[in-house]
Amino acid sequence: MTITHHPDEEMLAAYAAGALDLGQHVAIATHLAACGRCRAFSRVCECVGGAMLEDEAPAALAEGALDRALRRLDAPAPAASAKTQPVADDLPPGLPAFVKGYDFGPWRWIAPRIHVRAIALPEPSPTRVLLLRSAPGTKLIHHEHTGVELTCVLTGAFSHEGGRYGPGDFDLGDPSVEHEPHIEAGPPCICLVAMQGDLKFGGLVGRLMQPFVSF
Amino acid sequence: MTSSGERRRRDDPWAAFVEAISVRQDREAFAALFSHFAPRVTTYLMKNRTSQQQAEEIAQEALLSVWRKAQLYDPRSASVSTWIFTIARNLRIDASRRERRGGAIHVDEAEAEFALDDAPLPDARMAAVQSEARVRDAMRTLSSQQLKVIQMSFFEDKTHGEIARTLQIPLGTVKSRLRLAMNRLRGLLDQDA
Incomplete structure (x- = not known):
């Protein structure tokens, strides 16, 4: 798999510093699962964190x-929290292990040839995460972004003015970008999408997306 | 012939202390690591909107993790300070979630969220082995101004606007310093290509 589109360095640095919200973190982690670079x-960036830690001025700690x-060395470690979440067996390839443990909603039709599947995060996040599945040959007239939207391709491919995006590729949409992605022939294109904003699933998202989809 | 173990200890003096904990539960080695790192972890956390009391508590937890996980520490993949940085980062994220959820239930999610899957990708490990010393070299070539904006932007979670106000420099200067610094770090990897 040749990956040609990557997150920018600042986003990777924010990831490594632990400064991203969970939804954005999930999108970057999905790209990292595929991208050695x-x-x-x-x-x-973690090394930079280590070097900065080394250079921090030591704080005065409370006495004792x-x-x-x-005294706490011999106490037992806190029990790891139980992770009993069964992993759905119909997930696309390429998701990081921790994401596979999340709750996946059912595939929902939102527009002709387009389905979405919500991913429930364990933590409220300003960024929602979903799988977006588009049939081959679909042309999406891009909706206007109200916030930053991170996309990582899992299967299939799409193209827009920025180039061709196949499995592992990462695309950043923001309010200044207006692309018209075209889904390639071949397998359905499934992407993990992390989007800021207040989209509600169910009827509303369909109505929001409907006008922006054509063939 | 120098064994890789000796070479390692020379590069990172703290690796021997972690090894002493791993091999013989050496409490003096723990005390030395604690005395050096706990106050620095506390400072790092306090710069991330954490109260002194909570920062100290997380620093305690971080060093206890060093004690418990010493056997998992791999000096070939990270220096001790980088390892402790990642432990503290993960505990900070877990602590803030625990607080938002009412504080009653132990949260340990961040470590799994930063775990990269087992299947190694070709260039990841190579870079990990080589990068520590080179990152430090590269950081020495950055200006103190560039380092400051990296630190504030990523490790103190400040917006570009906040950085501009704090340092009393234009927003465009914040962005250009960050970009230059990021390119320098990226250049470290492109040398491998």
Whole structure:
């Protein structure tokens, strides 16, 4: 798999610093699952974090902090929280392990040839995450972005003015971008999409997207 | 012939302390690591909108994780300070979620969220081995102004606007310093290509 479209460095640095909201984090992690180059850069950013930690001015700790820590060494570690979530068996390839453990809603028809599947995050996030499945040959007239939208291709491919996007490729949409993606012939194009904004699933998203889809 | 272990210890003096914990539960090694890193982790957390009390508590937890996970530490993949940075980052995220959820239930989600899947990709490991020393070299070539904007932007979670106001520089300067610094770091990897 040749990956040609990557998140920018600042987004990878924010990922490594733990500064992204969970929805955006999921989109970057999905790209990293496929992309050695960006993994390597995120590790570089973690090294920067380590170097900065080393250079921090030491804070004065409360008296007895070390003794308190020493007394806690023999205490048992807190039990890991139970993770009993069964993994759905009909997920597209390319999702990171922790994402596979999330709750996936049913596929919902939102417009001709387009379905979405909501992913429930364990933490409220200003960024919603969903799978978007488009039939081959579909042409999406891009809706206007009200916020930043991160897309990572899992299967199939689409093209727009920015180039061709296949599995592993990452696309950033923001209010200044107005693309008209065209879904390639071949397998359905499934993307993980992390979008800011207040879209509600169910009837509303269909009505919102309907005018923006053509063939 | 120098063993890789000796070379490692010379590069990163703290690796030997973690090894001492791993091999023989060495409490003095723990005390040394705690005395060095807990105050620095506390400072890092306080810059991330964490109260001093909570920052100290998370720093305690971070160093306890070092004690418990010493056997998992791989000096070939990260320096001790980078490893502790990632532990503290994960605990900070978990602590803020726990607080939002009412504080009663232990949260340990962030570690899994940063775990990269097992299947190694070709260039990831190579870069991890080489990058520590080179990142530090590259950071020495950045100006203190560039370092400051990296630190504030990513590690203190400040917006470009906040950075511009704090440093009293134009917004465009914040952006250009960040871009230059990011390109320098990216250049580290392109040397491998």
